[in-house]
Amino acid sequence: xxxxxxxxxxxxxxxxxxxxxxxxxxxxxxxxxxxxxxxxxxxxxxxxxxxxxxxxxxxxxxxxxxxxxxxxxxxxxxxxxxxxxxxxxxxxxxxxxxxxxxxxxxxxxxxxxxxxxxxxxxxxxxxxxxxxxxxxxxxxxxxxxxxxxxxxxxxxxxxxxxxxxxxxxxxxxxxxxxxxxxxxxxxxxxxxxxxxxxxxxxxxxxxxxxxxxxxxxxxxxxxxxxxxxxxxxxxxxxxxxxxxxxxxxxxxxxxxxxxxxxxxxxxxxxxxxxxxxxxxxxxxxxxxxxxxxxxxxxxxxxxxxxxxxxxxxxxxxxxxxxxxxxxxxxxxxxxxxxxxxxxxxxxxxxxxxxxxxxxxxxxxxxxxxxxxxxxxxxxxxxxxxxxxxxxxxxxxxxxxxxxxxxxxxxxxxxxxxxxxxxxxxxxxxxxxxxxxxxxxxxxxx
Amino acid sequence: xxxxxxxxxxxxxxxxxxxxxxxxxxxxxxxxxxxxxxxxxxxxxxxxxxxxxxxxxxxxxxxxxxxxxxxxxxxxxxxxxxxxxxxxxxxxxxxxxxxxxxxxxxxxxxxxxxxxxxxxxxxxxxxxxxxxxxxxxxxxxxxxxxxxxxxxxxxxxxxxxxxxxxxxxxxxxxxxxxxxxxxxxxxxxxxxxxxxxxxxxxxxxxxxxxxxxxxxxxxxxxxxxxxxxxxxxxxxxxxxxxxxxxxxxxxxxxxxxxxxxxxxxxxxxxxxxxxxxxxxxxxxxxxxxxxxxxxxxxxxxxxxxxxxxxxxxxxxxxxxxxxxxxxxxxxxxxxxxxxxxxxxxxxxxxxxxxxxxxxxxxxxxxxxxxxxxxxxxxxxxxxxxxxxxxxxxxxxxxxxxxxxxxxxxxxxxxxxxxxxxxxxxxxxxxxxxxxxxxxxxxxxxxxxxxxxxxxxxxxxxxxxxxxxxxxxxxxxxxxxxxxxxxxxxxxxxxxxxxxxxxxxxxxxxxxxxxxxxxxxxxxxxxxxx
Numbered sequence: 001x002x003x004x005x006x007x008x009x010x011x012x013x014x015x016x017x018x019x020x021x022x023x024x025x026x027x028x029x030x031x032x033x034x035x036x037x038x039x040x041x042x043x044x045x046x047x048x049x050x051x052x053x054x055x056x057x058x059x060x061x062x063x064x065x066x067x068x069x070x071x072x073x074x075x076x077x078x079x080x081x082x083x084x085x086x087x088x089x090x091x092x093x094x095x096x097x098x099x100x101x102x103x104x105x106x107x108x109x110x111x112x113x114x115x116x117x118x119x120x121x122x123x124x125x126x127x128x129x130x131x132x133x134x135x136x137x138x139x140x141x142x143x144x145x146x147x148x149x150x151x152x153x154x155x156x157x158x159x160x161x162x163x164x165x166x167x168x169x170x171x172x173x174x175x176x177x178x179x180x181x182x183x184x185x186x187x188x189x190x191x192x193x194x195x196x197x198x199x200x201x202x203x204x205x206x207x208x209x210x211x212x213x214x215x216x217x218x219x220x221x222x223x224x225x226x227x228x229x230x231x232x233x234x235x236x237x238x239x240x241x242x243x244x245x246x247x248x249x250x251x252x253x254x255x256x257x258x259x260x261x262x263x264x265x266x267x268x269x270x271x272x273x274x275x276x277x278x279x280x281x282x283x284x285x286x287x288x289x290x291x292x293x294x295x296x297x298x299x300x301x302x303x304x305x306x307x308x309x310x311x312x313x314x315x316x317x318x319x320x321x322x323x324x325x326x327x328x329x330x331x332x333x334x335x336x337x338x339x340x341x342x343x344x345x346x347x348x349x350x351x352x353x354x355x356x357x358x359x360x361x362x363x364x365x366x367x368x369x370x371x372x373x374x375x376x377x378x379x380x381x382x383x384x385x386x387x388x389x390x391x392x393x394x395x396x397x398x399x400x401x402x403x404x405x406x407x408x409x410x411x412x413x414x415x416x417x418x419x420x421x422x423x424x425x426x427x428x429x430x431x432x433x434x435x436x437x438x439x440x441x442x443x444x445x
Numbered sequence: 446x447x448x449x450x451x452x453x454x455x456x457x458x459x460x461x462x463x464x465x466x467x468x469x470x471x472x473x474x475x476x477x478x479x480x481x482x483x484x485x486x487x488x489x490x491x492x493x494x495x496x497x498x499x500x501x502x503x504x505x506x507x508x509x510x511x512x513x514x515x516x517x518x519x520x521x522x523x524x525x526x527x528x529x530x531x532x533x534x535x536x537x538x539x540x541x542x543x544x545x546x547x548x549x550x551x552x553x554x555x556x557x558x559x560x561x562x563x564x565x566x567x568x569x570x571x572x573x574x575x576x577x578x579x580x581x582x583x584x585x586x587x588x589x590x591x592x593x594x595x596x597x598x599x600x601x602x603x604x605x606x607x608x609x610x611x612x613x614x615x616x617x618x619x620x621x622x623x624x625x626x627x628x629x630x631x632x633x634x635x636x637x638x639x640x641x642x643x644x645x646x647x648x649x650x651x652x653x654x655x656x657x658x659x660x661x662x663x664x665x666x667x668x669x670x671x672x673x674x675x676x677x678x679x680x681x682x683x684x685x686x687x688x689x690x691x692x693x694x695x696x697x698x699x700x701x702x703x704x705x706x707x708x709x710x711x712x713x714x715x716x717x718x719x720x721x722x723x724x725x726x727x728x729x730x731x732x733x734x735x736x737x738x739x740x741x742x743x744x745x746x747x748x749x750x751x752x753x754x755x756x757x758x759x760x761x762x763x764x765x766x767x768x769x770x771x772x773x774x775x776x777x778x779x780x781x782x783x784x785x786x787x788x789x790x791x792x793x794x795x796x797x798x799x800x801x802x803x804x805x806x807x808x809x810x811x812x813x814x815x816x817x818x819x820x821x822x823x824x825x826x827x828x829x830x831x832x833x834x835x836x837x838x839x840x841x842x843x844x845x846x847x848x849x850x851x852x853x854x855x856x857x858x859x860x861x862x863x864x865x866x867x868x869x870x871x872x873x874x875x876x877x878x879x880x881x882x883x884x885x886x887x888x889x890x891x892x893x894x895x896x897x898x899x900x901x902x903x904x905x906x907x908x909x910x911x912x913x914x915x916x917x918x919x920x921x922x923x924x925x926x927x928x929x930x931x932x933x934x935x936x937x938x939x940x941x942x943x944x945x946x947x948x949x950x951x952x953x954x955x956x957x958x959x960x961x962x963x964x965x966x967x968x969x970x971x972x973x974x
Contacts, residue, residue, distance in 0.1 A: 035554075038946055040751040043563035046843045048533030049550055052520070067514070071537050093510045093596060123557045130561055145753035147946035175946075177754040183762075186753075253613060254651040254658055257974060261656035360757075361882040365893060365913060368657060369972040373891050373913075375884045396882075396889055396915065402974045420755075423948075439968060440915050442889035443760070 003032065003119070003154045006166045012055075012073060013158035019082040022059035022089060025160045026101045028294075029055050032153020035123070037130050040145035042137055044130065059085040063098040066091070099317040102296045103161040110167070111288040115195040118170035119152035125196075126150065133176055133205040140209045146176035150196065157296050165292040172196045173418060176205050177378055178212040179445075185391070186445050187211025188358050188378035190233050192418040192425045194288060211357055211379035215391040220441055221382065223395060227353035227409065228436040229346050229383070232417035232428040234356045234376075239428060240419055241362065241372055242401040243278055243334050246304055248313035248323070257370040257402065258310065267310050272405035274308040277337040286416050287427050289333035297329045304331060308405075338414035338429025346412050346432050348386040353432070355381040355388060359397070362421050370400045375442055394445075395438035407434045469626070469636050473576070475544060476628030479523050482545045484630065486552040488525040488532075490568065492629035492798060495521050495539070496840030501588060501620040505599045507607060513592060520840040523548050527555035529565025531821075535841040569823045569831045571800055573632020579794025581640040582787060583671030587620045590672045598675065599646075602701045606648040609705035612658075616646035616701075619667075619940065621952070625797075625840075633799040641790060641952055642674050643667035643940055644697055650708035659711040659910075661704040662895055664688070664729050664877050665695045666937045667952065669790045683933070685863055687898055687905060688876060690727065692935050693788055707896060707908075714910035717897070719969045723872035724914060724962045725865055730894045731853070732937025732955035733878040738918040739773075739780055740851040740955065742887035743807050745818035745826065751846075756944045757885025760918070761813060766826070771813045774922030777960075779854040780808035782817055784833055789954035790938050791850035798844060800833035807851065811923070819846045838949040845945055852936075852956035856928035862959040865927060872900035873909060873967065878937070880913065891915045893970070911971040921962060929958035 004012065009029055016027045031053030038045050058067045059082065066088025070081040130148055137144035149172070156166040175190035189208040193199055230238075251258035251265040258266045281301040282289045293299055295317070303311045312328055320327035347355060357379030365371040376394045383389065412430035419426070472495050483491030497519045504512040520537035521544060532555025536547040587595075599616045606614040621641040628634045649660045668674050670693075677696035682689050688703050689696070726734065741747065742759040750758055765771035784791045784802035795801055798820055806814050816826060819835040837844035866874060877895025884890070897909040938954035 036947065037558060037561075039561065040753055041563065041749065044530060044558045044561035045751055046531050046533060046845060047554055047558055048535065048843055049554060050535045050841045051547075052535075052537050052841060069517070071519070088513075088515075091592065092513055095510060097509060097511070123554055127557050127561060134561060143750060143753070145750060147754055149947065175754055179750070179753060179758075183758075188754075254653065254656065255613065255649055255660075259656055259658070261654060263653060360885055363880050363882045365880045365891075365970050366911075366972065367660075369974045371970060371972050373880065373882045375882070375889065377885055394884065394889075396884070396891060398891075398913075398968070398970065400972060400974055403972065439891075440889060440966075442884040443917070444757070444884035444886035444888050 003152060003168060009154065009156035009166055010164060013156060016055065016057060016078045016082060017158060017160060019079040020059065020160060022061055022086050024060040024101050026058045026157065027055065028157050030153065030155040032151060034149060034151035035126065036147065036149035037126050038147050039130055039134065042134055042144055055081060057081045057085040059089045060098070061089050063094045063096065064089045064092045065095065065098055097318040099321070101159045101161050102163050104163050105292070105296060105298050107165055107291040107298055111282050111291060112285065113194055113288045113290060114168035115170050118150055118172050118194065118196040121150050121196050129201040132202040136202065136205040136209050137178055140213060141181055142178040142209055142212050143181065144176055144178050146174070148174045148201065163296050165296060167290045167292070169290070170194050172199050174199055174201055174204060175418070176208045178208040180212055180216055184445055185212045185216035186378045187215060190418045190420065192416065215379050218391045218393045220393045223438045223440050225435040225437055227350065227432065227434045229350065229353060229355045230431045230433065231343065231357055232415055232430055233420065234359045235431050236417050236419045236426050236428045237359045237362045237421045238372060238401045238404060239336065240422055240424060240426070241370060243304055243331050245370065246313050248315045249319045251313060257368060267313055269310060270308045271310050271402060272305065272308045273408040275408060275411060276305055276308050276405050278305040279303045279335055280331040280333050281335060282333060284333065284335060287333045287335065287425060293329040293332065297327065299329060299332055302328055302331065335427040336414060336429060338411045341410065341412045343412055343430045346410055346430055347383055347388065349410065350383045350386060350432065353383045354392065355383055358420060360420065365398060370402050371398060372400065373398045394442040396440045396442055397437055398439045399437045404433050404436065409434050472626040473628065473634050475539060476626065476634065478541050479544055479548050480628060480630050482548040483525045483552060486549055488527045488552050490526040490630055491524065492627065493521055493523045494797060494837065494840055495626040497624040498839055499588065499622040503595045503599055503618040505603060506615045507603055507613065508600060510596055518839060521547070522837060522840045522843065523551045524843060525551045525555055526566050527552045528559035530555045530559035530562050531566060532558065533843040566821050567824055569820045569828060571631050571820060571831065574635065574799070575632065576634045578636040580638040581669055581792065583640050584673040585671045586640070587642050587672040588622055598697065602646055602697050605698045606646070606701040606705040609702045610650065610709055611648040611705035612651045613649040614646060614701065619643040621940070627795065627797060627799055629799050631799060635795045635799060637794055639793060640671055641667060641669055641940065642671065644675060644695065646701055648701060648704040648708050650705065650712055652712050657712055659708045661708040661711065662877060663697065663704065664691065664700055665697065666729065667790060667940050668788050668936065669792050670788050688896065690729065710908050711910055714908040716971050717909045717912045717967060717969050719967055721964045722967050723869050724965045725862065725869065725872060725874040725900070725959060726962065727862070727876040727959050728935040728957045729877050729937055730875045731957045731960060733881050734892055735851060735853055735955045735957060736953065737881060737883045738887055738890055738921065739808065740848045742918065743816050744846060744848060745816040745822050746846040748816060749822065749825065752944065755946050760886045760888055766813050766816065769812065772811050772923065773808050773813045773919060774811040775925045776811050777856065777925050777928050778808055778811045778922050780851060781854060782807050782849045782851055784849045786850055786954065786956065789850045789936055790952035791954055796833040796835040797837050798835040800831040800835065802833045805832060817846065817849055822846065836951055838951060842949050847944065847951040848942060848953045850954045850956065853928065853960065855931040855934045855958040858930065860927060860929045862929055862933060865929060865959060865961055866900055866905065867903040869900045870902055873912060874898040874900055874905065888917050890918065911969045913968050913970050914965050915968055916965055921965065924963045924965065925960055926963050927961045929960070931958070933958035
């Protein structure tokens with residue numbers, strides 16, 4: 001099934017709802033196509049195309065909810081799915097936290113999440129992009145491993161209370177690691193866009209190649225506290241642990257880094273440096289996201305941290321009702337404000353420090369302090385008197401993004417990057433941080 | 446790398462889970478459409494997997510059922526070699542026209558991408574098995590256990606933890622059934638029915654005055670078993686240790702009661718003094734260290750560079766294996782790979798490219814002797830047949846090399862954990878897994894646990910907190926001075942070993958007995974924000 005138009009999706013969902021005998025019924029329809037090329041050892045490895053669609057029917061009687069799905073769309077299959085969800089609802093135990101489905105919402109103008117050029121990409125175009133990347137590796141006597149994936153899809157929701165929403169989206173994501181033939185140097189670059197025309201696989205491959213060639217013959221520095229410059233692809237993996245944990249309920253329950261003694265929380269308090277501003281905005285042209293989330297709630301511009309103060313927390317609809325506040329859904333498409341300096345400017349202004357390309361294997365150590373551990377990878381360099389002096393051996397760090405953002409020295413210009421851990425895109429500036437805690441050395445290249 | 450627990454697939458009605466799926470004869474006819482279409486389009490090899498993947502989640506907190514989810518994912522993945530290059534396509538439309546179209550797409554992708562190839566794919570030979578089948582040996586199909594029985598169990602678990610003093614408790618029962626049919630141009634038609642189960646909980650205790658909180662997670666392990674894993678049996682309990690430990694049957698209610706008390710003890714435990722300690726690592730903890738520091742670096746695709754862009758490469762380069770004398774660990778370290786152990790997550794009859802599963806040595810008397818590999822890489826290490834490690838996590842995913850069970854063999858001399866502790870002057874006994882992180886070549890790692898007991902002069906003297914150990918893989922395994930005997934052997938594991946791009950999850954078990962490691966570096970993880 002190709003991507004359905006808004007009218008086609010509306011007609012199909014209406015038909016599914018017409019079979020409902022439940023007190024409330026909600027139907028979600030989504031589908032799409034994705035294609036990828038994977039390469040390693042300067043050669044294509046696995047690659048393929050995947051096509052999937054799904055219809056989810058949720059039926060409710062009182063506080064009892066049942067759900068069923070189907071991926072066939074003839075009348076009999078639609079009715080079968082509705083009946084099954086109703087049977088399950090009757091079997092399910094009552095959930096005191098169940099919330100009735102939402103009525104009609106005003107979502108505003110659609111955001112530019114869908115770009116035709118990305119949906120229309122051909123196998124030849126993808127192969128050409130990868131060929132460019134492989135050529136960079138061969139020209140520089142390096143070994144490339146990378147991944148290019150494009151996707152186009154749609155999603156729609158309708159319920160018996162009159163809610164309807166529809167969206168389409170495209171994505172193209174690319175990442176590449178270049179390694180020297182002797183395995184002593186490694187460099188990385190990654191980018192994600194909605195529009196394939198913004199994806200310059202050649203340029204990003206050259207960045208990775210330069211880092212690989214420049215990172216051989218590392219010197220070992222003693223572990224300890226260092227000033228670091230985290231490139232956006234490095235910073236995002238720590239920042240997403242912070243903005244992904246801005247949940248009101250766990251804070252209210254006393255089991256979050258935002259909890260305080262006596263059942264209070266840090267909402268409204270200054271948590272980090274006053275230059276830190278983090279928000280989400282579906283209409284941002286560089287990182288557009290859907291106007292609605294999975295349960296039909298409106299996604300609008302939300303300030304999460306403003307001048308270092310925790311401005312908003314996300315709420316489930318149940319918890320918001322209990323607390324008598326607005327049910328703000330969790331962040332989608334995070335933007336951290338930056339400054340005007342380029343990465344090069346930040347390096348120039350650094351007397352002694354370490355430039356970090358990528359952080360890897362990020363795992364929580366202590367939820368009380370949001371302490372995380374992980375390692376540097378694929379391009380770590382020592383800076384002295386404003387210049388990159390030499391590559392250094394990789395470090396393990398133990399650091400909290402809260403402590404990190406209190407030790408902020410400077411912010412560069414915000415750019416769109418991809419998390420190597422969650423694959424989520426965000427707009428993140430390069431960050432200069434003092435006293436970043438490296439706890440041991442790693443022999444890994 | 447291991448990820449958090451995601452909810453995969455789409456929800457379906459509970460009774461749909463119990464229907465048997467389509468007839469094997471129909472699957473064979475569908476597979477033949479693919480294999481014939483692939484050949485006619487110019488493929489020199491083709492395989493297809495028709496998969497029906499069922500999951501069930503029962504999700505609760507305190508006295509509430511948060512969600513009851515049944516998911517089903519059904520479709521076909523088609524893999525071909527054309528012009529010497531792999532191509533793959535997947536479809537959820539299984540009429541003859543759609544699968545023929547998907548086959549043509551897989552061949553077209555292979556042909557288009559063959560210009561990016563440095564050398565053609567070379568497959569190890571594999572004989573066809575004809576029509577065969579395999580099923581996880583289960584005693585009680587967990588999908589057939591009434592939903593109410595499962596809900597009641599989790600609510601009893603939560604109740605036990607709350608009555609024992611927990612402020613919050615979350616519990617989850619996660620069931621998996623993979624019904625997969627594999628067919629290839631080698632002449633195999635393999636029907637498999639695979640079952641897995643994973644019960645987990647976390648009990649949280651909060652000290653409102655100080656604002657501090659601690660959680661103790663369950664000491665269960667995910668298993669290739671039916672609901673019998675949740676039916677407690679005294680003979681499967683290890684007692685005399687600071688908390689009861691479990692072999693092949695798990696007493697979830699008993700463990701929840703203990704967890705609530707231990708979460709409270711963790712709040713009051715002494716913060717660790719950093720330095721060198723001898724570590725006594727329980728199998729509920731050690732499985733994860735084995736997974737990260739032995740399992741991953743011995744994956745041949747990582748050694749060769751196929752995972753360089755994401756999961757990473759490996760320090761166990763081919764020259765170390767070729768030397769036949771690379772001392773990975775001490776003489777006490779014997780590690781075996783297998784896809785056979787009953788009750789393990791890796792156990793299947795055949796892998797996802799039609800290879801019958803087996804067992805082989807990876808580390809023998811501390812020396813690296815072999816890797817884990819599949820049909821298109823085995824020739825590089827001189828194999829004549831595949832080791833059977835190929836797996837795809839869904840019909841829509843392409844199969845590739847995944848870790849078999851990788852297990853530390855028990856010590857030959859009789860030795861129990863509490864006897865092992867008697868000889869430790871300054872040490873820490875660690876039970877349960879927690880934080881884990883390792884570099885992309887598997888040298889430097891850091892691990893934490895659920896429970897830390899301080900050992901002084903052969904005796905447990907109390908509980909510690911804020912503990913993590915950091916080490917280098919080779920140094921760590923060479924410090925292994927003793928491994929307990931077979932009576933202490935237990936399986937740990939995960940459903941969520943992540944690898945590949947797009948990332949796929951694989952379920953894998955790691956067996957061991959309690960083991961001792963001398964002079965490991967402990968750091969203190971306490972911070973203030």
